[in-house]
Amino acid sequence: MNNKYFTIQQASEGIWAAISVPGSGSLGNAAIIDLGDLTVVVDTTNLPHSGAFLRQTAEQLTNKPVKYVVNTHFHGDHVNGNQAFMKSEFISTVWTRDLLSDMGEVNIDLMQQNTQKLINSLIQVRSQQRGPHMLTEIDYDLSVQKTLYDAIPSLRRVIPTITFDDKLVIKGTKRTIEVLSYGGGHSLSDAVVYVPEERTLITGDLITNKTIPVMPHGNPYAWIRILRRIQKDLKVDTVIPGHGDVSTPDRIPDVIRFLEETISYVSKAATSGKSESYWLDQGVLKDYEDWHLPQYFRWNFRWLFNSMLIQNNR
Template identity: 45%
Template sequence: MEDNHYFTLEQVAEGVWAAIVVPGSGALGNAAILDLGDITIVVDTFMLPEAGSLLRQAAVNLTGREVEYVVNTHFHGDHHYGNQAFVGSTFVSTAGTRDFLNGLESLDYEKWQLAIREQIVALTHSKAIQTDERVRQALTYEISDKEHLYVSVPTIRRVLASMTFTDRFVIHGSKRTAEVMTWGGGHTMSDAFVYIPEDKVLVAGDLVLGKSHPAMLHGNSESWVAILDQIGNELEVNCVIPGHGPVTGSESITEMKNYIKDIEIYAKKAADSDQSIDFWLDQGDLEPYDSWLLSHVFEWNLRHLFKKYQVAKMV
């Protein structure tokens, strides 16, 4: 199989591959390829149509058949903008994810590109004044991802699920099973994940990341922790293919839960103090998360939660 600059493939079990994005390539969110024996499934499709095309070809090369099902774990574009490359596949998502995307306005490509360009300017400014080299590197990747998206915007077509579910959708293959499930919303208003019981593999979407700061702007922390508790209590997991970051083990479920709880406590402490948000950001990232990937996302999360708790104080 030819190499590409969007993702690398890592086999985590027989018939199960993680497609881990190359930072700054524009693909942004991880994906997975599942060979059930007689059925091929792809979970999430990257942010760029061209990366999605290479993912489809990789799935065909690995399994010897076309992709029958594409599962989108949630509504963020880095997990479904590549859908259009999978012509002929059946697209699956939660009913909530489809309803949300279906309710959006039609794509205005000029307006979209203008917004991306403004984001790039803001990110470039943030990088220029940043002294932490880890954060500077993370911002470099983020800017590069945005630049790739800017170029690809005119080619993107929104492809929604043709099949939805509200609880659990099971796909039985001749060798293994894919249990597509949702326990509500945590990272977003509706999150799905895929569990392969024969191999104890969890394809987590953005509910679980591999030592990476999770974006919390569209989520509900309490519900997110409850979902992670339920995963830990009800599923036996040996391997996690995360939405971002490297392949990891079941320990990442607890790590993600701890991160959410710890940053909520920290943000409330900050909001209850007499100090500004910039004072708290100057203290650096929380330990032990100060070595995690996507380090610039810590600032986004803390600003978001700080504002939430300040508003709550005024009610």
């Protein structure tokens, strides 16, 4: 059962987290839930290869084939392993299904070009960095992107066939899960999986553990509202985040604070009259420099800064 892509952590009774090993290429976390008479997997990691290990691990831990796979959102590090689950049925929100289906078949050349562009820009950013934490994290990312580049020719798109708008319940003999969506914050449409009996929440990237949340193309204002609603509506003791280790609900205020502070920092920057490159040179917002994926702070900044400049010029 050992593999280089993820470590298995038991999160609660009948629920295991597959926590991505940094730099291994799997990138996103996944979860395995034993409902008694059936097994559910949440998200499938960044590679067909790591997805295959995830399926084997789920079958060994629960002694059953995987009946359902939930895709929390459309990002590659949560769906690229889908093809390893061809005997399972896939569940997502209507919008996530549409996003995946609109992407069409994998365009190998285009996807490899885009991955190469990302690798080049990481190499460029790396050359300007001196901090050991930032250098280590960029090296992990370079290794992830190179592994993905090599896997792209074998990648197949798998589109969910079971869709829901805001809630879908799956009852098992041992426990029940609620697949919930409060709209989109991190992506255009985000789902979480809640296991009430175990007070456990599998969050996709709405919640990350000491990892810079990726903001571009999402909606940070809606994201904060969604997290407040989760705090209010769901009784949670254990969180399996999209990135980072299994944790407690204390990670929810961490992400809210990060989003609020980023919004106020960038809106100050957008009215300062100083250039984007001036602000990018300032590095990661203080208090978050030791989080994982610090290299994504500049992409968050650039995206939000430019969308605020457009708004200010209206």
